[in-house]
Amino acid sequence: MNEHRVYKALTIAGSDSGGGAGIQADLKTFQELGAYGMSAITAITVQNTLGVQGVYPLPAEASAEQIHAVGTDIGVDALKTGMLFSAEIIRLVAEQIRAFGWEKVVVDPVMIAKGGAELLQMEAIQALKEELLPLAMVVTPNIPEAEALADMKIRTMEDRREAARRIHQSGPKMIVIKGGHDEEGGSSQVLDLFYDGSSFTELIGKRVKTTHTHGTGCTFSAAITAGLAKGISPSQAILDAKAFIQAAIEDELGIGHGHGPTNHWAYRRRNGMLV
Ligand SMILES: Nc1ncnc2c1ncn2[C@@H]1O[C@H](COP(=O)(O)OP(=O)(O)O)[C@@H](O)[C@H]1O
Numbered sequence: 688m689n690e691h692r693v694y695k696a697l698t699i700a701g702s703d704s705g706g707g708a709g710i711q712a713d714l715k716t717f718q719e720l721g722a723y724g725m726s727a728i729t730a731i732t733v734q735n736t737l738g739v740q741g742v743y744p745l746p747a748e749a750s751a752e753q754i755h756a757v758g759t760d761i762g763v764d765a766l767k768t769g770m771l772f773s774a775e776i777i778r779l780v781a782e783q784i785r786a787f788g789w790e791k792v793v794v795d796p797v798m799i800a801k802g803g804a805e806l807l808q809m810e811a812i813q814a815l816k817e818e819l820l821p822l823a824m825v826v827t828p829n830i831p832e833a834e835a836l837a838d839m840k841i842r843t844m845e846d847r848r849e850a851a852r853r854i855h856q857s858g859p860k861m862i863v864i865k866g867g868h869d870e871e872g873g874s875s876q877v878l879d880l881f882y883d884g885s886s887f888t889e890l891i892g893k894r895v896k897t898t899h900t901h902g903t904g905c906t907f908s909a910a911i912t913a914g915l916a917k918g919i920s921p922s923q924a925i926l927d928a929k930a931f932i933q934a935a936i937e938d939e940l941g942i943g944h945g946h947g948p949t950n951h952w953a954y955r956r957r958n959g960m961l962v
């Protein structure tokens with residue numbers, strides 16, 4: 688890696704006024720991991736730790752124009768998508784990614800917030816599969832999202848592997864099916880399944896007993912994106928992102944009255960870069 692280069696990462700996602708998920712989580716994560724963060728906002732959510740109280744999508748052109756503006760001037764080493772809300776936004780975002788020929792693309796297929804609010808219209812799932820997944824280097828569904836993308840129920844580990852194979856057929860090079868939602872049997876572990884198109888790797892972490900997991904998926908995918916922007920290999924970027932999110936969940940901030948955000952500076956503090 689060239690020490691003097693500025694690594695540039697773009698997030699295309701929704702704004703979370705509470706600062707724990709969405710654009711805010713992504714920019715904090717980029718900054719923590721040494722990438723210059725940029726954003727193209729798709730929607731404004733009215734949100735705090737108690738839930739989503741409002742969703743105001745921007746006109747689809749606004750997303751496309753923000754991407755065009757940063758792409759033509761500043762440049763993008765890697766990007767991620769989060770909340771995209773509508774099929775129209777997905778189409779215009781995909782069009783921009785294709786036009787610039789960007790390859791380091793992480794798609795976090797955000798569908799429903801932990802509190803149940805719809806962050807992607809149901810009829811947009813098909814557009815996500817057809818337009819965006821073929822452009823993705825890495826896609827990071829949680830279990831319900833993987834079920835929607837693979838069109839099957841996931842109960843066992845073999846189901847998860849089958850879902851990964853099916854999602855792979857939609858075009859992404861690599862898939863991580865996150866296990867935060869897999870709380871069967873009160874396991875002390877949380878397992879993310881990584882599929883690179885030929886083999887499976889299980890990423891295992893200690894399951895933290897906490898309600899402060901707002902924005903975990905956003906933060907994890909942003910950490911992968913920062914790694915890719917810095918020129919780290921996808922498999923290593925995924926391992927580093929797992930360590931980043933594990934620290935962020937373990938060292939909870941305990942703010943707000945509901946499902947609080949993760950601690951974005953925990954990883955840097957643990958690595959001795961922050962006192
Ligand atoms: N309670 C927990 N303890 C440790 N890691 C967790 C916990 N909940 C989620 N994670 C991790 O956070 C990341 C995001 O997972 P998940 O919560 O499934 O995604 P999403 O936020 O998209 O629903 C994954 O790496 C997952 O393993």
Ligand SMILES: Cc1ncc(COP(=O)(O)O)c(N)n1
Nearest residue numbers: 701708709801901902903904
């Ligand atoms: C703007 C925005 N984007 C994404 C999420 C998903 O976050 P979570 O990890 O809590 O499901 C969210 N709640 N808000």
